[in-house]
Each structure stands twice: as C-alpha cells, then as structure tokens.
Amino acid sequence: SSGLTQDSAVSVALGQTVRITCQGDILRDYYASWYQQKPGQAPVLVIYGNNFRPSGIPDRFSGSTSGTTASLTITGAQAADEGDYFCVSRDTIGHHYVFGAGTWVTIL
C-alpha cells in the first residue's frame, strides 16, 4: 500500500508534549515532511528530511522516523500550534507524492 495513515485528532495541554504519527510502507524509502495548516490558510512546512526545520520554525518542533512510522513532536505546545498537521512522502513509483489525511491538534 502507498497510503500514509494518521490519527484524526489529538489534544494536548498547554506547555505539554504531543507526538503525531504517520505510518506507511513508502516511509522505508523516503523521509516524510510535515506541514501545519490553519483554517483558511495554506499549509506551512515545519519539518523536512526527517528532522530539519525551515527558517522561522520554532525548535519545539522535531521529527523522527522508525521503520515505516514517522513522528512529529511538539515539545511545550503553545496556543499558536493548534491546527491540522499533514505528513507527505514520495511514492517510489512515478514520482508521485502521497499525503496523510491530517491530524487535528487541539491545545487545551
């Protein structure tokens, strides 16, 4: 299967740590990248290449991969972190990109 599976939603108390996972066979070959999306806005890249952060992304965001599962961790979650988080990776066939369905993160 070339799909990426994510939990639909997760909640975390302000200042606590939350981990979002993304599972799929294609992660054996390519690292996932992670995106934050808020309602009515375009996605924003937060993690790429397993654990690189673009300029301007806070260091409370980190990534990791184990086998066919990629994870995005927010350490010390802030109210501004509430939103939808998608993982994306590249299918080995045909240079096609596969998106996870997204995990909605609620900050309590």
Added chain:
Amino acid sequence: QVQLRESGPRLVTPSETLSLTCIVSGGSISDYLWSWIRQSPGKGLEHIGSVYHSGINYYNPSLRSRVSITADTSKNQFSLSLNFVTAVDTAVYYCARVVISGSWDAFDSWGQGAEVTVSS
C-alpha cells in the same frame, strides 16, 4: 523569498476544462520542481502533478488521463489544465515549490490557494 500566486477562473462549468496558472516571483522556475495540489471540502490534500522547467512532468495516477501541467520559463510560471471536470473537482487548488534531495522531498513554498467551484 520566492512567492507563488494562483491565477484563473474560480467557477468552471461541468465537463469543461479547469485552467490555473501559478505566477512565480522572487525566484526562477528553472530551479526546483513545481507542483499542483488540491484540497476538497472536508478532505485532505491531494497531489495533482509536478513539472520541471524542461517540461518533464509527473502526474497522480488517478488524474493522469485528465491532467496536463506545463511550464513557461519566459513568463516564469507554470500551469494546470484539468479536463472534463465534475463537482468532485471542486476544491482549493494550491501551487507549490518542491525541494528535492536524495532521501527527501519537501514543499517549501505555497501559493495562497485558489478556491475553484465546478457548477452550472
């Protein structure tokens, strides 16, 4: 800092062709790979396809029969055509830049999105 902006009709008649253009500023399309992605109401994101400035392109297998993505280096833009649209093609369409490495790819810059409705 590269900026992307989607341009084109926001209302398309069923069975007609959806056409959008992504205008790129602050960077050349001769670098990187360029993609179209869509998000249907209440659904997740879906990769439509990608194109290099050379014209080499890649399409989502589920849309390949209806899609064409081309690049115009003289105007520094790339375009999407989706034929025979139906209501299920109603979505927000994004253009994005793709950074490619040996073991990872990433959409590092996105347009603001174009909300396209298919309706008569």
